Amino acid sequence: MIFDVGLGGIYQSTLEGLRSQGIRKELDKNAFLLLMLTELQHQDPLEPLKNKDLIAQLSQLTALEQIMNMSKAVQEFVEAQQMVNPAQLASLIGKYVVMRSNEISVQNGEAESIVFNLDEPAHVVIRIYDENDNLIREEDLGIVEEGMHAWAWDARNDDGIPVPDGIYKYEVVRVDGTNEEEIGGLEGGVVEAVQIKDGKAYVLVNGNLYPIDSIIEISEPREE
Missing domain, CATH: 2.60.40.4070 (Immunoglobulin-like)
Known part of the structure:
Protein backbone atom coordinates (compact mmCIF):
# COMPACT_ATOMS: atom_id res chain seq x y z
CA MET A 1 0.00 0.00 0.00
CA ILE A 2 1.31 3.42 -0.95
CA PHE A 3 0.73 6.41 1.29
CA ASP A 4 0.94 9.92 -0.15
CA VAL A 5 2.09 12.29 2.57
CA GLY A 6 3.34 15.00 0.24
CA LEU A 7 2.21 18.59 0.30
CA GLY A 8 -0.77 17.66 -1.85
CA GLY A 9 -2.10 15.15 0.71
CA ILE A 10 -2.14 15.04 4.50
CA TYR A 11 0.26 17.95 4.99
CA GLN A 12 -1.98 20.17 2.92
CA SER A 13 -5.12 19.28 4.90
CA THR A 14 -3.25 19.83 8.17
CA LEU A 15 -1.95 23.20 7.05
CA GLU A 16 -5.38 24.25 5.84
CA GLY A 17 -6.80 23.29 9.23
CA LEU A 18 -4.21 25.47 10.94
CA ARG A 19 -4.97 28.36 8.62
CA SER A 20 -8.64 28.16 9.57
CA GLN A 21 -7.57 28.97 13.15
CA GLY A 22 -5.89 32.16 12.03
CA ILE A 23 -3.29 33.25 9.51
CA ARG A 24 0.29 32.60 10.61
CA LYS A 25 3.42 33.73 8.86
CA GLU A 26 5.36 30.74 10.18
CA LEU A 27 4.75 27.51 12.08
CA ASP A 28 4.70 27.68 15.86
CA LYS A 29 5.64 24.84 18.20
CA ASN A 30 2.12 23.34 18.33
CA ALA A 31 1.83 23.37 14.55
CA PHE A 32 5.22 21.68 14.23
CA LEU A 33 4.17 18.93 16.66
CA LEU A 34 0.88 18.44 14.85
CA LEU A 35 2.63 18.02 11.51
CA MET A 36 5.12 15.55 12.96
CA LEU A 37 2.38 13.47 14.65
CA THR A 38 0.39 13.49 11.42
CA GLU A 39 3.40 12.14 9.56
CA LEU A 40 3.89 9.39 12.17
CA GLN A 41 0.21 8.36 12.01
CA HIS A 42 0.21 8.12 8.23
CA GLN A 43 3.68 6.77 7.60
CA ASP A 44 4.15 3.76 5.37
CA PRO A 45 4.25 0.64 7.63
CA LEU A 46 6.74 -0.93 5.23
CA GLU A 47 9.01 2.10 5.50
CA PRO A 48 8.50 3.62 8.94
CA LEU A 49 10.19 6.84 9.95
CA LYS A 50 13.82 6.09 10.71
CA ASN A 51 15.35 6.96 14.07
CA LYS A 52 17.77 9.45 12.56
CA ASP A 53 14.90 11.21 10.77
CA LEU A 54 12.90 11.37 14.00
CA ILE A 55 15.92 12.73 15.89
CA ALA A 56 16.44 15.33 13.15
CA GLN A 57 12.83 16.49 13.44
CA LEU A 58 13.03 16.61 17.25
CA SER A 59 16.21 18.67 16.92
CA GLN A 60 14.34 21.08 14.67
CA LEU A 61 11.59 21.30 17.30
CA THR A 62 14.14 22.07 20.02
CA ALA A 63 15.76 24.76 17.88
CA LEU A 64 12.34 26.23 17.07
CA GLU A 65 11.43 26.41 20.76
CA GLN A 66 14.76 28.09 21.61
CA ILE A 67 14.24 30.68 18.88
CA MET A 68 10.70 31.37 20.07
CA ASN A 69 11.90 31.80 23.66
CA MET A 70 14.67 34.10 22.49
CA SER A 71 12.23 36.18 20.43
CA LYS A 72 9.93 36.47 23.43
CA ALA A 73 12.83 37.62 25.63
CA VAL A 74 13.90 40.23 23.08
CA GLN A 75 10.32 41.50 22.75
CA GLU A 76 10.00 41.80 26.54
CA PHE A 77 13.29 43.70 26.67
CA VAL A 78 12.17 46.14 23.98
CA GLU A 79 8.85 46.71 25.72
CA ALA A 80 10.66 47.37 29.01
CA GLN A 81 12.90 49.93 27.33
CA GLN A 82 9.87 51.71 25.90
CA MET A 83 8.11 51.99 29.25
CA VAL A 84 7.77 55.57 30.47
CA ASN A 85 9.46 56.35 33.80
CA PRO A 86 7.82 59.54 35.19
Missing part, protein backbone atom coordinates in the same frame (compact mmCIF):
# COMPACT_ATOMS: atom_id res chain seq x y z
CA ALA A 87 10.65 60.16 37.67
CA GLN A 88 13.30 60.12 34.95
CA LEU A 89 11.18 62.31 32.69
CA ALA A 90 10.65 64.88 35.44
CA SER A 91 14.42 65.22 35.81
CA LEU A 92 14.55 66.63 32.26
CA ILE A 93 12.62 69.76 33.22
CA GLY A 94 15.00 72.71 33.29
CA LYS A 95 17.65 70.91 31.24
CA TYR A 96 18.89 72.17 27.90
CA VAL A 97 18.23 69.61 25.19
CA VAL A 98 19.14 69.33 21.53
CA MET A 99 16.77 67.38 19.30
CA ARG A 100 16.46 66.25 15.73
CA SER A 101 13.76 68.34 14.11
CA ASN A 102 12.12 69.04 10.78
CA GLU A 103 9.60 71.64 11.97
CA ILE A 104 9.84 75.40 12.31
CA SER A 105 7.41 77.74 14.03
CA VAL A 106 6.20 81.15 12.86
CA GLN A 107 4.74 83.33 15.62
CA ASN A 108 3.67 86.96 15.29
CA GLY A 109 5.18 87.02 11.82
CA GLU A 110 8.62 85.92 13.00
CA ALA A 111 10.30 82.57 12.40
CA GLU A 112 12.89 80.61 14.29
CA SER A 113 16.27 79.92 12.75
CA ILE A 114 16.94 76.58 11.09
CA VAL A 115 20.00 74.97 12.65
CA PHE A 116 21.99 72.16 11.05
CA ASN A 117 25.39 70.53 11.32
CA LEU A 118 27.78 69.49 8.56
CA ASP A 119 30.58 66.99 9.02
CA GLU A 120 32.23 68.33 5.87
CA PRO A 121 31.75 71.21 3.40
CA ALA A 122 28.69 70.71 1.21
CA HIS A 123 26.28 72.38 -1.18
CA VAL A 124 23.16 72.94 0.94
CA VAL A 125 19.57 73.68 -0.03
CA ILE A 126 16.76 74.38 2.45
CA ARG A 127 13.13 73.71 1.53
CA ILE A 128 10.11 74.76 3.59
CA TYR A 129 6.62 73.25 3.24
CA ASP A 130 3.18 74.31 4.47
CA GLU A 131 0.69 72.09 6.32
CA ASN A 132 -0.44 70.62 2.98
CA ASP A 133 3.14 69.68 2.05
CA ASN A 134 3.28 72.39 -0.62
CA LEU A 135 6.76 73.83 -1.21
CA ILE A 136 6.57 77.51 -0.26
CA ARG A 137 10.23 78.46 0.06
CA GLU A 138 13.47 77.13 -1.35
CA GLU A 139 16.79 78.66 -0.41
CA ASP A 140 20.06 77.65 -2.06
CA LEU A 141 22.84 78.37 0.41
CA GLY A 142 25.60 77.32 -1.97
CA ILE A 143 28.73 75.75 -0.50
CA VAL A 144 28.61 75.76 3.29
CA GLU A 145 31.65 75.02 5.45
CA GLU A 146 31.90 72.20 7.98
CA GLY A 147 30.34 72.80 11.39
CA MET A 148 27.15 74.08 13.01
CA HIS A 149 25.12 76.64 11.08
CA ALA A 150 21.91 78.62 11.49
CA TRP A 151 19.83 80.07 8.67
CA ALA A 152 17.39 82.83 9.59
CA TRP A 153 14.11 82.51 7.71
CA ASP A 154 12.28 85.80 7.18
CA ALA A 155 8.90 84.01 7.36
CA ARG A 156 8.19 84.79 3.71
CA ASN A 157 7.50 82.52 0.74
CA ASP A 158 9.33 82.49 -2.59
CA ASP A 159 7.18 85.41 -3.76
CA GLY A 160 8.21 87.53 -0.78
CA ILE A 161 4.76 87.32 0.83
CA PRO A 162 4.64 86.83 4.63
CA VAL A 163 3.28 83.43 5.63
CA PRO A 164 0.62 82.92 8.33
CA ASP A 165 1.62 81.95 11.84
CA GLY A 166 1.84 78.21 12.38
CA ILE A 167 4.07 75.16 12.20
CA TYR A 168 5.94 74.46 8.97
CA LYS A 169 8.02 71.48 7.90
CA TYR A 170 11.45 71.85 6.39
CA GLU A 171 14.30 69.80 5.04
CA VAL A 172 18.01 70.54 4.88
CA VAL A 173 19.47 68.83 1.82
CA ARG A 174 23.05 68.15 0.82
CA VAL A 175 23.29 68.38 -2.98
CA ASP A 176 25.98 66.60 -4.99
CA GLY A 177 25.28 66.92 -8.68
CA THR A 178 21.98 65.16 -9.27
CA ASN A 179 22.12 63.34 -5.92
CA GLU A 180 20.49 64.68 -2.77
CA GLU A 181 20.83 63.61 0.85
CA GLU A 182 18.68 64.97 3.66
CA ILE A 183 20.80 66.13 6.57
CA GLY A 184 18.07 67.00 9.02
CA GLY A 185 17.83 69.99 11.28
CA LEU A 186 18.39 70.55 14.98
CA GLU A 187 16.37 72.35 17.62
CA GLY A 188 17.56 73.33 21.07
CA GLY A 189 16.12 74.86 24.21
CA VAL A 190 15.24 74.41 27.86
CA VAL A 191 12.64 71.76 28.69
CA GLU A 192 9.59 73.57 30.05
CA ALA A 193 7.45 70.50 30.73
CA VAL A 194 7.04 66.81 29.97
CA GLN A 195 3.82 65.35 28.60
CA ILE A 196 2.67 61.77 28.06
CA LYS A 197 0.25 61.04 25.23
CA ASP A 198 -0.92 57.55 24.31
CA GLY A 199 1.94 56.05 26.30
CA LYS A 200 4.58 58.14 24.50
CA ALA A 201 6.61 60.88 26.16
CA TYR A 202 7.14 64.38 24.76
CA VAL A 203 9.14 67.39 25.94
CA LEU A 204 7.87 70.95 25.64
CA VAL A 205 10.65 73.16 24.28
CA ASN A 206 10.19 76.70 22.96
CA GLY A 207 6.43 76.16 23.09
CA ASN A 208 6.54 73.07 20.86
CA LEU A 209 6.25 69.35 21.66
CA TYR A 210 9.00 66.96 20.56
CA PRO A 211 9.15 63.16 20.96
CA ILE A 212 11.57 62.23 23.70
CA ASP A 213 13.38 59.83 21.37
CA SER A 214 14.37 62.78 19.15
CA ILE A 215 16.70 64.12 21.88
CA ILE A 216 20.37 63.69 21.00
CA GLU A 217 21.97 65.77 23.78
CA ILE A 218 21.12 66.81 27.34
CA SER A 219 23.07 69.41 29.31
CA GLU A 220 22.77 72.07 31.97
CA PRO A 221 21.54 75.41 30.62
CA ARG A 222 24.21 78.07 30.23
CA GLU A 223 24.20 80.86 32.75
CA GLU A 224 23.24 84.22 31.27
Whole structure:
Protein backbone atom coordinates (compact mmCIF):
# COMPACT_ATOMS: atom_id res chain seq x y z
CA MET A 1 0.00 0.00 0.00
CA ILE A 2 1.31 3.42 -0.95
CA PHE A 3 0.73 6.41 1.29
CA ASP A 4 0.94 9.92 -0.15
CA VAL A 5 2.09 12.29 2.57
CA GLY A 6 3.34 15.00 0.24
CA LEU A 7 2.21 18.59 0.30
CA GLY A 8 -0.77 17.66 -1.85
CA GLY A 9 -2.10 15.15 0.71
CA ILE A 10 -2.14 15.04 4.50
CA TYR A 11 0.26 17.95 4.99
CA GLN A 12 -1.98 20.17 2.92
CA SER A 13 -5.12 19.28 4.90
CA THR A 14 -3.25 19.83 8.17
CA LEU A 15 -1.95 23.20 7.05
CA GLU A 16 -5.38 24.25 5.84
CA GLY A 17 -6.80 23.29 9.23
CA LEU A 18 -4.21 25.47 10.94
CA ARG A 19 -4.97 28.36 8.62
CA SER A 20 -8.64 28.16 9.57
CA GLN A 21 -7.57 28.97 13.15
CA GLY A 22 -5.89 32.16 12.03
CA ILE A 23 -3.29 33.25 9.51
CA ARG A 24 0.29 32.60 10.61
CA LYS A 25 3.42 33.73 8.86
CA GLU A 26 5.36 30.74 10.18
CA LEU A 27 4.75 27.51 12.08
CA ASP A 28 4.70 27.68 15.86
CA LYS A 29 5.64 24.84 18.20
CA ASN A 30 2.12 23.34 18.33
CA ALA A 31 1.83 23.37 14.55
CA PHE A 32 5.22 21.68 14.23
CA LEU A 33 4.17 18.93 16.66
CA LEU A 34 0.88 18.44 14.85
CA LEU A 35 2.63 18.02 11.51
CA MET A 36 5.12 15.55 12.96
CA LEU A 37 2.38 13.47 14.65
CA THR A 38 0.39 13.49 11.42
CA GLU A 39 3.40 12.14 9.56
CA LEU A 40 3.89 9.39 12.17
CA GLN A 41 0.21 8.36 12.01
CA HIS A 42 0.21 8.12 8.23
CA GLN A 43 3.68 6.77 7.60
CA ASP A 44 4.15 3.76 5.37
CA PRO A 45 4.25 0.64 7.63
CA LEU A 46 6.74 -0.93 5.23
CA GLU A 47 9.01 2.10 5.50
CA PRO A 48 8.50 3.62 8.94
CA LEU A 49 10.19 6.84 9.95
CA LYS A 50 13.82 6.09 10.71
CA ASN A 51 15.35 6.96 14.07
CA LYS A 52 17.77 9.45 12.56
CA ASP A 53 14.90 11.21 10.77
CA LEU A 54 12.90 11.37 14.00
CA ILE A 55 15.92 12.73 15.89
CA ALA A 56 16.44 15.33 13.15
CA GLN A 57 12.83 16.49 13.44
CA LEU A 58 13.03 16.61 17.25
CA SER A 59 16.21 18.67 16.92
CA GLN A 60 14.34 21.08 14.67
CA LEU A 61 11.59 21.30 17.30
CA THR A 62 14.14 22.07 20.02
CA ALA A 63 15.76 24.76 17.88
CA LEU A 64 12.34 26.23 17.07
CA GLU A 65 11.43 26.41 20.76
CA GLN A 66 14.76 28.09 21.61
CA ILE A 67 14.24 30.68 18.88
CA MET A 68 10.70 31.37 20.07
CA ASN A 69 11.90 31.80 23.66
CA MET A 70 14.67 34.10 22.49
CA SER A 71 12.23 36.18 20.43
CA LYS A 72 9.93 36.47 23.43
CA ALA A 73 12.83 37.62 25.63
CA VAL A 74 13.90 40.23 23.08
CA GLN A 75 10.32 41.50 22.75
CA GLU A 76 10.00 41.80 26.54
CA PHE A 77 13.29 43.70 26.67
CA VAL A 78 12.17 46.14 23.98
CA GLU A 79 8.85 46.71 25.72
CA ALA A 80 10.66 47.37 29.01
CA GLN A 81 12.90 49.93 27.33
CA GLN A 82 9.87 51.71 25.90
CA MET A 83 8.11 51.99 29.25
CA VAL A 84 7.77 55.57 30.47
CA ASN A 85 9.46 56.35 33.80
CA PRO A 86 7.82 59.54 35.19
CA ALA A 87 10.65 60.16 37.67
CA GLN A 88 13.30 60.12 34.95
CA LEU A 89 11.18 62.31 32.69
CA ALA A 90 10.65 64.88 35.44
CA SER A 91 14.42 65.22 35.81
CA LEU A 92 14.55 66.63 32.26
CA ILE A 93 12.62 69.76 33.22
CA GLY A 94 15.00 72.71 33.29
CA LYS A 95 17.65 70.91 31.24
CA TYR A 96 18.89 72.17 27.90
CA VAL A 97 18.23 69.61 25.19
CA VAL A 98 19.14 69.33 21.53
CA MET A 99 16.77 67.38 19.30
CA ARG A 100 16.46 66.25 15.73
CA SER A 101 13.76 68.34 14.11
CA ASN A 102 12.12 69.04 10.78
CA GLU A 103 9.60 71.64 11.97
CA ILE A 104 9.84 75.40 12.31
CA SER A 105 7.41 77.74 14.03
CA VAL A 106 6.20 81.15 12.86
CA GLN A 107 4.74 83.33 15.62
CA ASN A 108 3.67 86.96 15.29
CA GLY A 109 5.18 87.02 11.82
CA GLU A 110 8.62 85.92 13.00
CA ALA A 111 10.30 82.57 12.40
CA GLU A 112 12.89 80.61 14.29
CA SER A 113 16.27 79.92 12.75
CA ILE A 114 16.94 76.58 11.09
CA VAL A 115 20.00 74.97 12.65
CA PHE A 116 21.99 72.16 11.05
CA ASN A 117 25.39 70.53 11.32
CA LEU A 118 27.78 69.49 8.56
CA ASP A 119 30.58 66.99 9.02
CA GLU A 120 32.23 68.33 5.87
CA PRO A 121 31.75 71.21 3.40
CA ALA A 122 28.69 70.71 1.21
CA HIS A 123 26.28 72.38 -1.18
CA VAL A 124 23.16 72.94 0.94
CA VAL A 125 19.57 73.68 -0.03
CA ILE A 126 16.76 74.38 2.45
CA ARG A 127 13.13 73.71 1.53
CA ILE A 128 10.11 74.76 3.59
CA TYR A 129 6.62 73.25 3.24
CA ASP A 130 3.18 74.31 4.47
CA GLU A 131 0.69 72.09 6.32
CA ASN A 132 -0.44 70.62 2.98
CA ASP A 133 3.14 69.68 2.05
CA ASN A 134 3.28 72.39 -0.62
CA LEU A 135 6.76 73.83 -1.21
CA ILE A 136 6.57 77.51 -0.26
CA ARG A 137 10.23 78.46 0.06
CA GLU A 138 13.47 77.13 -1.35
CA GLU A 139 16.79 78.66 -0.41
CA ASP A 140 20.06 77.65 -2.06
CA LEU A 141 22.84 78.37 0.41
CA GLY A 142 25.60 77.32 -1.97
CA ILE A 143 28.73 75.75 -0.50
CA VAL A 144 28.61 75.76 3.29
CA GLU A 145 31.65 75.02 5.45
CA GLU A 146 31.90 72.20 7.98
CA GLY A 147 30.34 72.80 11.39
CA MET A 148 27.15 74.08 13.01
CA HIS A 149 25.12 76.64 11.08
CA ALA A 150 21.91 78.62 11.49
CA TRP A 151 19.83 80.07 8.67
CA ALA A 152 17.39 82.83 9.59
CA TRP A 153 14.11 82.51 7.71
CA ASP A 154 12.28 85.80 7.18
CA ALA A 155 8.90 84.01 7.36
CA ARG A 156 8.19 84.79 3.71
CA ASN A 157 7.50 82.52 0.74
CA ASP A 158 9.33 82.49 -2.59
CA ASP A 159 7.18 85.41 -3.76
CA GLY A 160 8.21 87.53 -0.78
CA ILE A 161 4.76 87.32 0.83
CA PRO A 162 4.64 86.83 4.63
CA VAL A 163 3.28 83.43 5.63
CA PRO A 164 0.62 82.92 8.33
CA ASP A 165 1.62 81.95 11.84
CA GLY A 166 1.84 78.21 12.38
CA ILE A 167 4.07 75.16 12.20
CA TYR A 168 5.94 74.46 8.97
CA LYS A 169 8.02 71.48 7.90
CA TYR A 170 11.45 71.85 6.39
CA GLU A 171 14.30 69.80 5.04
CA VAL A 172 18.01 70.54 4.88
CA VAL A 173 19.47 68.83 1.82
CA ARG A 174 23.05 68.15 0.82
CA VAL A 175 23.29 68.38 -2.98
CA ASP A 176 25.98 66.60 -4.99
CA GLY A 177 25.28 66.92 -8.68
CA THR A 178 21.98 65.16 -9.27
CA ASN A 179 22.12 63.34 -5.92
CA GLU A 180 20.49 64.68 -2.77
CA GLU A 181 20.83 63.61 0.85
CA GLU A 182 18.68 64.97 3.66
CA ILE A 183 20.80 66.13 6.57
CA GLY A 184 18.07 67.00 9.02
CA GLY A 185 17.83 69.99 11.28
CA LEU A 186 18.39 70.55 14.98
CA GLU A 187 16.37 72.35 17.62
CA GLY A 188 17.56 73.33 21.07
CA GLY A 189 16.12 74.86 24.21
CA VAL A 190 15.24 74.41 27.86
CA VAL A 191 12.64 71.76 28.69
CA GLU A 192 9.59 73.57 30.05
CA ALA A 193 7.45 70.50 30.73
CA VAL A 194 7.04 66.81 29.97
CA GLN A 195 3.82 65.35 28.60
CA ILE A 196 2.67 61.77 28.06
CA LYS A 197 0.25 61.04 25.23
CA ASP A 198 -0.92 57.55 24.31
CA GLY A 199 1.94 56.05 26.30
CA LYS A 200 4.58 58.14 24.50
CA ALA A 201 6.61 60.88 26.16
CA TYR A 202 7.14 64.38 24.76
CA VAL A 203 9.14 67.39 25.94
CA LEU A 204 7.87 70.95 25.64
CA VAL A 205 10.65 73.16 24.28
CA ASN A 206 10.19 76.70 22.96
CA GLY A 207 6.43 76.16 23.09
CA ASN A 208 6.54 73.07 20.86
CA LEU A 209 6.25 69.35 21.66
CA TYR A 210 9.00 66.96 20.56
CA PRO A 211 9.15 63.16 20.96
CA ILE A 212 11.57 62.23 23.70
CA ASP A 213 13.38 59.83 21.37
CA SER A 214 14.37 62.78 19.15
CA ILE A 215 16.70 64.12 21.88
CA ILE A 216 20.37 63.69 21.00
CA GLU A 217 21.97 65.77 23.78
CA ILE A 218 21.12 66.81 27.34
CA SER A 219 23.07 69.41 29.31
CA GLU A 220 22.77 72.07 31.97
CA PRO A 221 21.54 75.41 30.62
CA ARG A 222 24.21 78.07 30.23
CA GLU A 223 24.20 80.86 32.75
CA GLU A 224 23.24 84.22 31.27
